[in-house]
Amino acid sequence: MTAILGCGFDPGVTSVFTAYAAKHHFDEIQYLDIVDCNAGDHGKPFATNFNPEINIREVTQRGKYWENGQWVETEPHEIHKPLTYPEIGPKESYLIYHEELESLVKNFPTIKRARFWMTFGEEYLTHLRVIQNIGMARIDEVEFNGQKIVPIQFLKAVLPNPGDLGENYKGWTSIGCRIRGIKDGKEKTYYIYNNCSHEAAYQETGTQGVSYTTGVPAMIGAMMFLQGKWKKPGVFNVEEFDPDPFMEQLNKQGLPWHELVNVDLEL
Amino acid sequence: MTAILGCGFDPGVTSVFTAYAAKHHFDEIQYLDIVDCNAGDHGKPFATNFNPEINIREVTQRGKYWENGQWVETEPHEIHKPLTYPEIGPKESYLIYHEELESLVKNFPTIKRARFWMTFGEEYLTHLRVIQNIGMARIDEVEFNGQKIVPIQFLKAVLPNPGDLGENYKGWTSIGCRIRGIKDGKEKTYYIYNNCSHEAAYQETGTQGVSYTTGVPAMIGAMMFLQGKWKKPGVFNVEEFDPDPFMEQLNKQGLPWHELVNVDLEL
Numbered sequence: 001m002t003a004i005l006g007c008g009f010d011p012g013v014t015s016v017f018t019a020y021a022a023k024h025h026f027d028e029i030q031y032l033d034i035v036d037c038n039a040g041d042h043g044k045p046f047a048t049n050f051n052p053e054i055n056i057r058e059v060t061q062r063g064k065y066w067e068n069g070q071w072v073e074t075e076p077h078e079i080h081k082p083l084t085y086p087e088i089g090p091k092e093s094y095l096i097y098h099e100e101l102e103s104l105v106k107n108f109p110t111i112k113r114a115r116f117w118m119t120f121g122e123e124y125l126t127h128l129r130v131i132q133n134i135g136m137a138r139i140d141e142v143e144f145n146g147q148k149i150v151p152i153q154f155l156k157a158v159l160p161n162p163g164d165l166g167e168n169y170k171g172w173t174s175i176g177c178r179i180r181g182i183k184d185g186k187e188k189t190y191y192i193y194n195n196c197s198h199e200a201a202y203q204e205t206g207t208q209g210v211s212y213t214t215g216v217p218a219m220i221g222a223m224m225f226l227q228g229k230w231k232k233p234g235v236f237n238v239e240e241f242d243p244d245p246f247m248e249q250l251n252k253q254g255l256p257w258h259e260l261v262n263v264d265l266e267l
Numbered sequence: 268m269t270a271i272l273g274c275g276f277d278p279g280v281t282s283v284f285t286a287y288a289a290k291h292h293f294d295e296i297q298y299l300d301i302v303d304c305n306a307g308d309h310g311k312p313f314a315t316n317f318n319p320e321i322n323i324r325e326v327t328q329r330g331k332y333w334e335n336g337q338w339v340e341t342e343p344h345e346i347h348k349p350l351t352y353p354e355i356g357p358k359e360s361y362l363i364y365h366e367e368l369e370s371l372v373k374n375f376p377t378i379k380r381a382r383f384w385m386t387f388g389e390e391y392l393t394h395l396r397v398i399q400n401i402g403m404a405r406i407d408e409v410e411f412n413g414q415k416i417v418p419i420q421f422l423k424a425v426l427p428n429p430g431d432l433g434e435n436y437k438g439w440t441s442i443g444c445r446i447r448g449i450k451d452g453k454e455k456t457y458y459i460y461n462n463c464s465h466e467a468a469y470q471e472t473g474t475q476g477v478s479y480t481t482g483v484p485a486m487i488g489a490m491m492f493l494q495g496k497w498k499k500p501g502v503f504n505v506e507e508f509d510p511d512p513f514m515e516q517l518n519k520q521g522l523p524w525h526e527l528v529n530v531d532l533e534l
Contacts, residue, residue, distance in 0.1 A: 158401065
């Protein structure tokens, strides 16, 4: 039996990108920055792009990154800077903890520093801050009319359904890996990314870009398994398989990727 | 049987203040502005000073005031300006609809314009805006785990209990009436107000100033009825009774009032 872990975009494609970079572009990956930008506009005052419970818990927790063999923790949103995304421009990006860092630093032990950055708008952060302040991000049970209710789960019931945001969603997502390391004894930088249009995603599937970039890689992962290309007994992260057939399918299945070599990574 | 309506501070004392002004200071009240400032700090990121359901509904609804014989509606918080409160200083004050205006313009038909102003801090308004944006101010039922729940009622269950805010509550409330009208053929201005200290209220009763200013007038109203001073068959607003014995008790029961004559009302 084969189990394939975390096969959405991030985690998922970002780890395949890293494996692809390690296989074809580097002798030694030293610095890895995964950058996740959603420059879309759904026209709603506030909505999360995927499961609100996961999203809010993910972005309100303490930041964490890997450096020199150990994890470094930060206050939530303590570290941030504007990063420039292809065809989008500069967007304030926040260092957050994201789970694929855990396995990537194990599977690529030459990595000296691994970080994850995500863009948030001011309004989005204001909404998150208030949601926490008023107690609606709480994950413990609250007594209400004789029933035990977890506030963040109730909040999920009143927020817009992420899958329904598609119709008027404009703009792009841009997710990729910015990598610095050694190739043939020389320092090299490498930026591999996919840009996905919310509108094109909606036209093709009736759902928005974040759903699209999550669902298509899961389908490709299943394809890899069914074709016997990703098949070995055990539980694996996606970077432990051959990235090439997966990368080929990304280009065919609507998530084409682009490479920039020896550019300024800003990081 | 006698029914006495709205006998807290506002509605309640503010209407008694108006009746007192009409009885002793004016031949004709022309302009009435009720001003309600809470300059207290409870040290919490967000909490309402009384029942959150009422508070949020009250301050997020459209504004409304009386002018030249008719009601004028405004967008929520459309009209605002800094007003200077005694011993507090200037605070941004927002024109909102408040129910005592309804009966005051009927019982004092010389009033050309009647408005109600309440102070809000920027952070408070940000929290209110987000609460509305995320759907937690909704007063309709939402389906959750097979139960019908009204979001604003659930929010009330997670917000701090207003009655529990007292312990570290600093600062003052200042509520009063700013009145312009005619006395002996000449224009006159009159400002009558009470300032209440959150700390003093807590020391005396174990609860904060907003609870204190609401509860003490209700007690005095009951006293007026029991002493036979406010007793006539029917349903009445407080301004329809003799204000003098009530005003005397305010001074004795911890809510002393102050008068300023022919000052700049700022309005």
